[in-house]
Amino acid sequence: MNFSSKLLEEAVAEVARLPGIGEKTALRMVLFLLNRPEQEVERFAGALLKLKKEVNFCSECGNISDAPLCSICTAPKRDRSLICVVEDSRDVMAIENTRQYKGLYHVLGGLISPMDGIGPSDLHIGKLLERAGKGEAKEIILALSATMEGDTTVFYLYKKLKDIPVLLSSIARGIAFGGEIEYADEVTLGRSIQTRVPYKGEA
Numbered sequence: 001m002n003f004s005s006k007l008l009e010e011a012v013a014e015v016a017r018l019p020g021i022g023e024k025t026a027l028r029m030v031l032f033l034l035n036r037p038e039q040e041v042e043r044f045a046g047a048l049l050k051l052k053k054e055v056n057f058c059s060e061c062g063n064i065s066d067a068p069l070c071s072i073c074t075a076p077k078r079d080r081s082l083i084c085v086v087e088d089s090r091d092v093m094a095i096e097n098t099r100q101y102k103g104l105y106h107v108l109g110g111l112i113s114p115m116d117g118i119g120p121s122d123l124h125i126g127k128l129l130e131r132a133g134k135g136e137a138k139e140i141i142l143a144l145s146a147t148m149e150g151d152t153t154v155f156y157l158y159k160k161l162k163d164i165p166v167l168l169s170s171i172a173r174g175i176a177f178g179g180e181i182e183y184a185d186e187v188t189l190g191r192s193i194q195t196r197v198p199y200k201g202e203a
């Protein structure tokens with residue numbers, strides 16, 4: 001693309017780094033913002049900067065939270081015998097939207113991906129093992145994407161958790177439920193959690 005301005009080109013390049021945004025869409029967004037009042041653009045940029053600088057992650061489950069402990073971990077009505085392991089906070093939101101799950105979560109902050117240089121130590125796994133070992137959790141539900149990275153992570157967690165007396169289960173990941181979990185419709189996702197099955201690792 002030929003830009004008439006270096007400033008425009010730089011702004012478009014930054015927006016185009018966002019997932020799912022190509023250069024054309026980025027240009028449309030940048031031109032839109034350019035036409036808005038300066039105050040509005042400041043508010044937009046300020047919200048992102050404030051989020052980045054001030055956001056907390058729950059010290060227990062790793063979910064995005066404004067307080068040291070998130071609202072799910074501190075809710076008295078949640079079933080503390082269940083921990084649902086997910087890739088990121090989007091998955092927590094997707095599962096909460098189904099209203100089919102009343103347990104706790106554990107947000108890994110990614111999946112094991114040797115291709116991208118992401119190993120177990122880059123993820124929030126130590127804390128999960130600590131939580132599992134405390135004895136309060138009776139079942140750990142692995143709700144990770146049906147991708148190679150998801151499967152690798154599930155198998156790694158299975159190996160780490162198999163000696164801890166806790167039931168390991170996996171959400172049903174059938175034909176209607178491939179790919180990333182935040183895109184699954186709520187009915188399918190809700191059903192997948194209800195019909196979870198005990199996880200059997202390879203011998």
Ligand SMILES: [Zn+2]
Binds near residue numbers: 059
């Ligand atoms: Zn939490």
